[in-house]
Amino acid sequence: MVGDMVFYLALSWAAVQNGTAAQAGIVTAVSAVPRALLMLGGGVVADRFGPRRVVIGSDAVRCGTVLAVAAVLFVTDPGLWLLALLAVVFGTVDAVFLPAVGALPARMTTKDQLARVQGMRGLGIRFAAVVGAPLGGLGVAVGGSAAAFACAGLLIALSVPLLVSVRVRELPPDETTARNDTTAWRDLRAGLRHIRRHRVLAPLMITIALGDLGFVGPLNVGLTLLADERGWGASGMGWVLGGFGTGAGAAALLLAVRGRVPRAGLVTAGAIIPGAAAIAALAQVSALSAAVGVAVLVGLLTGLSGAMCGALLQTQTDPAYLGRVTAVAGIVSLGIAPLSMPLSAAAVGVWGTGPVFAVSALVCALGGAVALCTPGLRRAELPR
The missing domain is CATH 1.20.1250.20 (MFS general substrate transporter like domains)
Known part of the structure; x- marks a missing residue:
């Protein structure tokens, strides 16, 4: 979540530096379009292939994409088109990542603890809001948008091994078989x-x-x-x-x-x-x-x-x-x-x-x- 906060701050800053206020608004909002269009399909993917596997794979793609853009920005200034493309890719991957994250808690703990998990997730969101914006601002101040994107990519990279360490229980065999025997x-x-x-x-x-x-x-x-x-x-x-x-x-x-x-x-x-x-x-x-x-x-x-x-x-x-x-x-x-x-x-x-x-x-x-x-x-x- 902290990496996401830094990412969106870096994206909005880079968009403002490369275009008008209206263009910057479009770039920062465009990631919502693939999320809206593809999230139902992302939910199907999470349930068919298992949320742990999907969340690890999609988080790795998010990390690689942000770090690649940071590397490009360190070398050259490609303009708004790269930022818009990055927003679309990030939103597309989020359409798979977010349903998988939502499906994880029920596989990790018992039902009587799920409300507590929601409370802890809320604390994580508040922590990210407090820490992410200043950290992104520091990245922009030190090395511009490229440094802020690199910071976001590294934070997301740290989350990947943490997700790998998560252990989940599998669904009963009859539910798994029924799921695999149907179409998406x-x-x-x-x-x-x-x-x-x-x-x-x-x-x-x-x-x-x-x-x-x-x-x-x-x-x-x-x-x-x-x-x-x-x-x-x-x-x-x-x-x-x-x-x-x-x-x-x-x-x-x-x-x-x-x-x-x-x-x-x-x-x-x-x-x-x-x-x-x-x-x-x-x-x-x-x-x-x-x-x-x-x-x-x-x-x-x-x-x-x-x-x-x-x-x-x-x-x-x-x-x-x-x-x-x-x-x-x-x-x-x-x-x-x-x-x-x-x-x-x-x-x-x-x-x-x-x-x-x-x-x-x-x-x-x-x-x-x-x-x-x-x-x-x-x-x-x-x-x-």
Whole structure:
């Protein structure tokens, strides 16, 4: 995750140095396109060939690609086309890598520990956010984009032997045989059918999709525009992001320590709805200190709901389908939602931050309403 943070900072910096702001935005967003288009297929690959094998192979490809681009940039300045190609390749490999990562926990530990794994993963994300950006900035300051890409490649390279050391348990022989006797298309249809017929997974996917669609715009490009509108500056935006990270980290730590939260489905809905209200409130405060306080609340509530959604997804899904189910859950957050950021920016330009944050909050709240109004999800529990 730290390597990914450094990579995207290096990519955006190199794109800005080689083109206009609009061109840089296109380069940094283009990796989301192959993720959105190919992630379902990546889930099938993870389930057919085993998540451990797929995650090791795809991570090695990510590492080699980033290091190759770093070497090219040390020698010459090829322009935007290489950066765009790198973003497409990285997004394509991510379409396989991310579902495989999602399918690993259920093969590594028992169901009663999966919620704790989600909490630890949340802590890893927060750690990467704190460490990755300064490390990438240091790489750019010392040796430009080439050095930052090299740093990202080396960090990803360090993750490969760690992944090799992971041991997983195999699926029962009857499930493995059934999987190998079908085509990839039938595997994909079986995964979608598994979600559609499941009393918890079907509404959970809608909840995750609505939450991600409402969350990504305001907390990315929207926050930048809000900080500019309020006169907080870059440092003020950093404080708000720090508040969000603190709240999200606290939620992840809670789940990592407790391991199990009673009435998980109800807690999920109960965190999403007030979290959505906090997102709308963020655009209404003018004082920086108040904005930081609201951001802590947003991070705490959305971090808790996100971790609970991940824990429910892991515990409710049959391990044989986890790659495909993870892919479906990730299509919106990692493929479609990033593409909505230019639309959010355009909407802010027309209507201002208040209405756009309010609409985004309403979309998030609809996800909570789905969880609250669906008996299967509302009554869902984590294993003891």
